[in-house]
Amino acid sequence: MNKTVTRVLVAKYDELPVRVGQAIKIGEHEIALFRLSNGDVRALENKSPHPKGGVLSEGLVSGEYVFCPLYDWKISLIDGKVQEPDQGQVKTYQVEIDGDHVYIVF
């Protein structure tokens, strides 16, 4: 069976604010999209890995990390890994930038 790849247009690159997460809902997926100071765009599942949950889109963005706005866990925007001393993993989504268009790839 062929694996189908879905590309969903989520934003225009120029309209994405730097270091301010954006909440996006695609079907059932709740996604937090971040444009970093270095120009990259990263996407995480918009759900704090802390057992009590919460969102990530409103977290403070620093370099390639976001700090969970509710529990202050430091999370890598590259691989979704929670940094020491806390532990956990956030699901990441693949982002593609094509000209001015930003896509999430499923």
Next chain:
Amino acid sequence: MEKRKLVMVGNGMAGVRTIEEILKINKDLFDITIFGKEPYPNYNRIQLSNVLQGEATWDEIIMNGWNWYKDHHIQLHAGESVIKIDVEQKRVYSDRGRVVEYDELILATGSLPFILPIPGVDKQGVIGFRDIQDCKTMIEAAKHYKKAVVIGAGLLGLEAASGLVKLGMQVDVVHLMSHIMEKQLDATAAQMLQKELEAQGINFLLEKETVAILGDECVKGLRFKDGTEIEADLVVMAAGIVPNVRLAKESGIYVNRGIIVNDYLETNIPNVYAVGECTEHREIVYGLVAPLYEQAKVLAENLCGIREKQYEGSVVGTQLKVSGVDLFSAGEIYENQTTKAIKVHNEWNGVYKKVLIRDRRIVGIVLYGDTKDSTRLFRMMTQKQDISDMAEIVFLQAPGQEASGNNVAAMPDDEVICGCNGVTKGTIASAIQTHNLTTVEQVGACTNAGRSCGRCKSLIAHLLEHTLGDAFYQTAQKETLCACTDLSRDELVAEIREKGLTSIKEIMNVLGWKTEEGCSKCRPALNYFLGVLYPEYEDDRDSRLVNEKMHANIQKDGTYSVVPRMYGGVTTASDLRKIADVAEKYNVPLVKLTGGQRIALFGIKKEDLPNVWADLEIPSGYAYGKTLRTVKTCVGAQFCRYGTQDSMSLGIELEKRFERLDTPNKVKMGVSACPRNCAEAGIKDVGIVGVDGGWEIYVGGNGGTDLRAADLLCKVKTEEEVFDIVGAYLQYYRETAKYLERTSKWIERVGLDHVKEVLCDEEKRKELNERLYRTLARYEDPWKKAIEDETIRHRYYTKRSIVVNTK
């Protein structure tokens, strides 16, 4: 080299610990497959009673989440039982028809609750207390039924009973013997415990032998040997556990009470091992976690080809996890002709201690009410220390002259701190040093200490303080802003001022920040410092934490609360109507009066915030900010017959003057019209109390975490003087406090007299007020700004929804 296939039957604590130990030695040795009967990843079975007692959540007791299995490439079949082992072909068969080959097989099947061989045990409502399902059944039963009976007053039974009481059930504990926990406690300690548990609401029926469980399909009651009966909607069998050996037995593996293993945890069949509660080693079956973890370590080494250490059995101590109960017991419990006992029984404060001695050595310990000597005594027992030259019991000691019982400094390095995981003081101390650990959690992550029952956490905290020693005091002396810099708050502010730095980015570049863009501690702090140093500073909104960035309070579900300004706690019919209309229009789930005399709307979606604010047409109450929150007032002279001053007017004016001002932490004020102090000005950061002919100004009060009564700063005659003093006070706090330091802490650090001295100086007061009012001029209502500014709405208050067409 091709990996060997390792299959494990059982996904519990002992088994998974074995796998963890193997991975620690060599993570590339095995292809690992685990079968677990329960549909969950490995969880902390010891903590089930905490879940039942409402002291932990399901999530908190998961020890290895699903991702752990994934990350270590372990194939986990959860909710799937192995029903057959073919030891000739080296294959296991599951109840779902799966067949898996193995090179090495670990049996870690745990144990089962011992079900009494009496009629009626198969009725609905009769359960054990062993796994998540049992726990869920109990929690569910408590919602619908009233009466629970626990059979067995041992460790498990009492923990279950305590949990059921907390869940609101009426609980009888039935026990065969004449006193409870007879395997761990003597009669004296047992009676003390029974009394305590009775006070918590548990009823005991001792010396009762259950002979039948009554009811039709569902349980209705119990019958005892003496002919009496009691009612029951739920029966928990906690009369003991038995090793789960069926699979092993049917597969031709030697089984007695448990699966027989040698000192290397090997069964009689080659390549088949057993570990944990299902095993029997030198005729002993263990049910506590510490020995099982010791077994896990030996087995892991054996499987990795290291046959140095053998398992030689364990001496175990017991603790009961019921809140309000402190007990410890180990070794022999009852005196006989060969033992001598040292006993202390203090009925006055409910403490009982007994140590049994044979041939100058401790052979048994029972402690009730005060267990801080347990680690020390237990060590003396396991090491068979000669106690003949030990000090006598010290009676009625003065405070502060305690023996070395809980003094971590006096402990030898090989003393076990975490009994569950067998972690010694030495191991923890060296981990703290090698890995620069500073918190109990970090120690847990690194050494496993404190990760099981959690009772040793306070000891670990002491050890942290002790081990860090000079370094601990050095860090205390020089408190850097955060890990991104070596500069302290004062050094930093001095550098910013001296070098004329004007933005966060510039500070980080010039002062050699260790991280690219700072962290959640330094970014808000730097933004604050710049705002204090430069009255015209342009705020970096994205360096603020969520609430201040969004101008609303985030709630745990990601919605926000909105609190409109209500100066002095005084409102109007028209404002109330607007609040009511908004509450209806946006289906606000909760409307609540706050502690600061205003109204909060809870559960508002991020994308609705600007519309809610537009409809309210009231400025932000800043209920989320490190700024002036509220000025609480009493009714005062306008209506109250006791009021000597117009507290409402003064409060409203104070709030209007100082609202929106950024401060190191939140600032709360109160104004009362007379010393009866209905506005509770004595626990506010700034409290004003009306007296005949003037006002008293109090400062540094706190009604929250650091409960502190405010100090009288001065007494003034007019309102103008109040504004003058309070303004200067606020500005001095802004300029000298550490970021996030409340006035209560700040005033203790800098000293009330010092603050008085500064504020007495008219010239200084004038300068402070000038800087304050210049700063105040830069603020505007953030809600109005969001309504008017499209860019702000786009950046902070949108949520895109994209519909995907699935073909």
